[in-house]
Amino acid sequence: MKKLISLLLFVLLTACFSCNENNTAEKPAENDDAKTASLLNDTASITLPEISAYLEKVKTTLQQPVPVLLFQDSADQMMKDAETICLSNADFIKYLRDSISKNAFRNEIFNIYKARESDFNKTTKGFCTDGSCYKVELYNFALNLTTVGLVNVNSKQVLQVTHVPNTQPEIPQHLKTIAIHIAAANTEVQKALGFKPGEKDAVMSATKTSLNRSRCERSLHLCVAPTFVKGEKALWTIVDLTELKVAGLRWTNVGSAGPESNVTLRKIENETITECFCKTELNLERNGWKMNYMITSSDGLRISNVQYNNKPIVSSAKLVDWHVSYSDTEGFGYSDAIGCPYFSTAAVIAVEPPEITDLIEDGKKIGFVLVQNFSSERWPQPCNYKYQQRYEFFNDGSFRVAVANLGRGCGNDGTYRPVIRIAFAGDSQTFDEWNGTAWNNWTTEKWQQQQANTSYTKEGYLFKISSQNGLNYYVEPGRGQFKDGGRGDRAYTYITINKPGTDEGETDLVTIGPCCNADYRQGPEKFIEPTPESLSGRPLVMWYVPVVRNDDTKGNEYCWADSYVKNGVYSTRSYPCFSGPMFIPVK
Numbered sequence: 001m002k003k004l005i006s007l008l009l010f011v012l013l014t015a016c017f018s019c020n021e022n023n024t025a026e027k028p029a030e031n032d033d034a035k036t037a038s039l040l041n042d043t044a045s046i047t048l049p050e051i052s053a054y055l056e057k058v059k060t061t062l063q064q065p066v067p068v069l070l071f072q073d074s075a076d077q078m079m080k081d082a083e084t085i086c087l088s089n090a091d092f093i094k095y096l097r098d099s100i101s102k103n104a105f106r107n108e109i110f111n112i113y114k115a116r117e118s119d120f121n122k123t124t125k126g127f128c129t130d131g132s133c134y135k136v137e138l139y140n141f142a143l144n145l146t147t148v149g150l151v152n153v154n155s156k157q158v159l160q161v162t163h164v165p166n167t168q169p170e171i172p173q174h175l176k177t178i179a180i181h182i183a184a185a186n187t188e189v190q191k192a193l194g195f196k197p198g199e200k201d202a203v204m205s206a207t208k209t210s211l212n213r214s215r216c217e218r219s220l221h222l223c224v225a226p227t228f229v230k231g232e233k234a235l236w237t238i239v240d241l242t243e244l245k246v247a248g249l250r251w252t253n254v255g256s257a258g259p260e261s262n263v264t265l266r267k268i269e270n271e272t273i274t275e276c277f278c279k280t281e282l283n284l285e286r287n288g289w290k291m292n293y294m295i296t297s298s299d300g301l302r303i304s305n306v307q308y309n310n311k312p313i314v315s316s317a318k319l320v321d322w323h324v325s326y327s328d329t330e331g332f333g334y335s336d337a338i339g340c341p342y343f344s345t346a347a348v349i350a351v352e353p354p355e356i357t358d359l360i361e362d363g364k365k366i367g368f369v370l371v372q373n374f375s376s377e378r379w380p381q382p383c384n385y386k387y388q389q390r391y392e393f394f395n396d397g398s399f400r401v402a403v404a405n406l407g408r409g410c411g412n413d414g415t416y417r418p419v420i421r422i423a424f425a426g427d428s429q430t431f432d433e434w435n436g437t438a439w440n441n442w443t444t445e446k447w448q449q450q451q452a453n454t455s456y457t458k459e460g461y462l463f464k465i466s467s468q469n470g471l472n473y474y475v476e477p478g479r480g481q482f483k484d485g486g487r488g489d490r491a492y493t494y495i496t497i498n499k500p501g502t503d504e505g506e507t508d509l510v511t512i513g514p515c516c517n518a519d520y521r522q523g524p525e526k527f528i529e530p531t532p533e534s535l536s537g538r539p540l541v542m543w544y545v546p547v548v549r550n551d552d553t554k555g556n557e558y559c560w561a562d563s564y565v566k567n568g569v570y571s572t573r574s575y576p577c578f579s580g581p582m583f584i585p586v587k
Contacts, residue, residue: 050181051244054174058106067096067104068138071112072174078153079112082134086149091161095140095147105142110169112136115150117281118296121506124159127152133159137169137510141242144168144220146510148503162503166526168222169510170298170337170347175241176224183226183237186246192235193228202226203376203383223247225334227383227410229254234383234410236332252326252411254382270341273350278340284356286368289393293370295350297508298337299421301372301389308397311470312425315498315539317401319389320509321523322348323417324409325516333414333515338374338387339508348385351375359392367394373406380561380572383410387418388576402484402580405548407561412552416559419513419523420544420580421505423498429467429540431495439464445532447494447520450477463493464586465540472586478546484578487558489546491579494524498539505541546579 061069066087071079086092097104115133127133132154138147146167150160171179180202183189190196203226221242228235234254240247273295281292281304291306291314300319307313325333334347341349351373359367370391376384386406393399403418432439433448436455456462456479463475478489500506504527513523524543550559557575564573 048181048185050178054178055244062104062106064104066093067107068093069106069108071109071172073172075112078114078132079134081153081156082112082136082149082151083109085151085153085156086136086138086158086161089149089158089161092136092138092147092149092158095143095145095163098142105140107138107140110137110139110172110175113297116279116297117294118299118302119150119507121160121500123500124150127155127157127159130154139169139222141222144222148510160503164503164510164512164526166220167510167512171222171224171241178244179224179239179241180226182239182244182246183228186237188249189228189235189237189246192249192251193230197228201228203229203378203381221247225332229382232382236410238332248332250327250332252413254408254411270349273353274340274342277350277353278342284370286356287393287395288397289368293354295340295354295372298339298510299508300338300374300387301350301354301370301391303370303391306399306425308399313399313471313473315423315425316506317391317420317422319387319403319418320421320505321419321511321513322385322387322405323419323513323515323517323522324385325415325417325518326411326413331516331518334410335511335513335515336385336387337511348374348376348387359394365395367392367398369393380408380563380574382408385409386561386574390578390580397585398583400482400580400582401544402482402578403546404484404576404578405550405559406574406576407550407557407559409550409559412550412560414550414559415518416548416550416577417522417545418548418579420546421524422542422544423506424465424467424471424540424542426467426469426471427539428537429465429471431535431540431542432464432466434462434464442495442535444534445494445496445528447492447525447528449492449520450490459584461584465542465583466586473583474586475542476582476584477544478579478581482578482582485558485576486578487548489544489548489579489581491547491581492520492522492524492543492545494528494543494545495535496524496527496541496543497533497535498541544581548577548579550577 057069061067068087071083096107113135115128115135119135133150133152136149144166146164146169148162149158151158180199184197221240223238223240225236225238232254234252236250238247277295281294284291284293288309292304294302296302302316302318304316322336324336325331336347338348355371357369358365359369372389375386378384379386388404388406390402401420401422405416431442434455434457460476461474462477466472477491478486480486480488522545548559551557552560559577561572561574564571
C-alpha cells in the first residue's frame, strides 16, 4: 500500500515539483525555518487513513475520461445536476490535461452553490429568473487555475465559463479536515506545541495562505494554515495541499486575551442575515442618494446602481479580499474573504445586518453611512478577525468607500491590504493624475502607489474621474485627514477596463491575490498584464489597495483589539485602522 501511495504521489506531483540541474528535489531557501528539512521529510501524514482514502479517489479519477474528482461534500440533486452539466461542457473542461502529453492533471470540484444576485452580470442576469442557476468551481492543482461555471439546471445550459489563472477557490470541508490531520500528525508540530493537537484546537484552518520562498509561493501551490494558539503565541502550520504535507512552521506573538466570548450572546442571526440580505438586493433612498445593496458570497457588502440627484455615479463597489501578511522577511499570512454566513466561501462572515445611520459633524447632519461588520466566530481571541465596511454619503454629493480592520488577528506584526473595487457608471470615462503642476491623463491601464513624496493639489486631491454623463469627481486618498484614526493609506491604485461579460469582478470573485506579496502584485494587476489596453472611450474600474500596518504598542495600538476587565467581567477594546478614498464632486 505504501508503495502504491508513493507512486501515486509521484504521478500527481511530478508537474509541480521544482528540481535542480541534478534532478533532485529543490532545497529549502537558506533562511527557511531550521526544521524545514525534517518537516518535509515527515511522512506521518501519508499513512493517515483520511489521506490514503483521498489519494485512492484521486488515483481513480486520473484514469477517468473526464479526470475530475467530483464534489465530496454533501450535495442535493440540483447541485449534482449542475456538476454534470458543467463537466459535459467543452469550455469548462478545457484545461483538464496537459496539452502535449495529454496526461491528466489533478482536478477537483471545490464548491457548488446556488447562484445569487451578486453572481450575475448584465449578460447572464435574465437567464435565471426561475432560481435554477448554480455556480460550480473547479480547481486545477497542477496549473493553479480556477474555473467557474454558471449553469441553469432546468434548461441544462452553461451560461458562462471563466478561467482565472493563479487563483484558488475557498477549500471544501474535506480538505480543511485533511489539512488539520496533516498538521496534527506532524512530529515537529507536536514537539513545538508540547502535545498532539486535535481538530478543535485549530483555527483559520480553511483560509488560504502562503509562505515566501517555499513551494506555496514559488510553485503557487494550494496552501492553508491550521493555527494553534498556545499562551501568548500562535503556531502557524502551513500545509501544502498540493503535496499533502507540512511546508513550514512559524510562530507569531498574539498577546493575552480574556476568555472566549459566548457566541450565543452575540448578535449573530445567521439565518435572518442570509435570508434578508444575501439572496436579493435591497433598495436605499436617502438625502438625494439612491442605490441597491446586498451582502455577497465573498466580496463583502456590495452597493450598485448608485445615483445622486438622479445622476448615475457608481455601477458597483465592493471589498474583494483582505490580504494579511506577517513578517516582512519571511512572508506568510492569510487571504481572507468576507461575506454571507451560509452558502458562502467567506472566511470571515457577516455577524449582524447592515446598519444605516446619520453622519453628524458639529451637531449637524451632513449625510448618512451604510455600515457592515464581519467577524470570526471567536473574536477577539487571537487568530480571529473583525472587519468593517463603511460607505459614507454626504449631502453635497461627496462619498467615501472606507474599510477597517478592528483587530486582533494572528500576530502583532501584520500588514493588511484590503482590495477595494469601484466600477463607475456609464459607458466611458477618463482618468487623470495630479503630477504636481497639472492633471496628467492615463491613456492605458496602469497602476501607481501613493508614496511619501506623492504630490497632491492644495485640496489634497490626487486623481480625477470624468465622463460626459455628469460623473466628475476628484479622488482624495487617505493621508490621516479623515478624523477616523486612519494613519494614511499608502495605497496602490489600479485602473482597468470594466468588462461585464468576463470574470474581472462584476460578479463575486474568488481570492484574486496571494496574502503576502509586498509589492503591486495584489490581484488587480492580473487584469492589466501582460498587455495594458487603451482606456479611450471605455468604462473604467478603480481598484484601491491600502497598505496598513498593525501595532500593539501600549498607547499606540492600531489594527488591534484586546480584552480588559470592566465591572468584574471581560470587555473588548478595539483599535480600528480605517482606510479608503474620498470622492468629491468637481464644481
